[in-house]
Amino acid sequence: MPIRPFALFAFLPLAACSAAASDNAVQKFSFDELQAQAAPVISASPDATDAVWMAAADDTHSLRFGRPNEAPMLTLTCETQSKATPIIHIVRNATGEPGAKALFPLLGSNMNARIAAETRMRDGKWIWESEVPALDPQLDVFLPGNAVEATLPGGGTLKLAASKEPARVIAACRHQTGAELVSAEPAPQA
Known part of the structure; x- marks a missing residue:
């Protein structure tokens, strides 16, 4: 049965994938934390017509x-x-x-x-x-x-x-x- 050792090595790369590695792809947040942050400061360009x-x-x-x-x-x-x-x-x-x-x-x-x-x-x-x-x-x-x-x-x-x-x-x-x-x-x- 020489095919079995080959099949074992074929599935070895799949074993490297785990749920722990994919956990980092999603960032968890709380809506309460977002509301506590200050809104970004954005203002319009000033009118410098008579400046x-x-x-x-x-x-x-x-x-x-x-x-x-x-x-x-x-x-x-x-x-x-x-x-x-x-x-x-x-x-x-x-x-x-x-x-x-x-x-x-x-x-x-x-x-x-x-x-x-x-x-x-x-x-x-x-x-x-x-x-x-x-x-x-x-x-x-x-x-x-x-x-x-x-x-x-x-x-x-x-x-x-x-x-x-x-x-x-x-x-x-x-x-x-x-x-x-x-x-x-x-x-x-x-």
């Missing part, structure tokens, strides 16, 4: 983008105190989930950038913030003075108006690092 870049009243190295006499939609600040290297601190006033982290895409006409962002508690709500070294080439997305689109998870897309003011703040911040001043104006052609 403009304005220097912050308290600082020449800080800009706010928004409508006059309203809370800013985005702030861009050069921070040099208590920092080894100056940084550009970007605050996107869009509510996020506690402790969330994401890449913050900045889409310009000449280049695109993706910078790290995370939510931090400010005035009782979680908002998105980024700290970028002033010399980071990704900040060049602001330098030509063109419009930039800034998008965040759950916060929609903010269309930043074209302006040379962000380039001025970034160039001044870079100048404080001892780096060559990056001009917001193009060099004249000879």
Whole structure:
């Protein structure tokens, strides 16, 4: 009976399958647990129709983008105190989930950038913030003075108006690092 040993080996792979391996394919949950979780934060893209870049009243190295006499939609600040290297601190006033982290895409006409962002508690709500070294080439997305689109998870897309003011703040911040001043104006052609 040489067929029996062969039949035994033919069914051996089937013995490796077990109910324990298939248990991992299904995730068990409770409806009570799902109701206890906070709903995801999703908001529509802000209307930036009349929004403009304005220097912050308290600082020449800080800009706010928004409508006059309203809370800013985005702030861009050069921070040099208590920092080894100056940084550009970007605050996107869009509510996020506690402790969330994401890449913050900045889409310009000449280049695109993706910078790290995370939510931090400010005035009782979680908002998105980024700290970028002033010399980071990704900040060049602001330098030509063109419009930039800034998008965040759950916060929609903010269309930043074209302006040379962000380039001025970034160039001044870079100048404080001892780096060559990056001009917001193009060099004249000879």
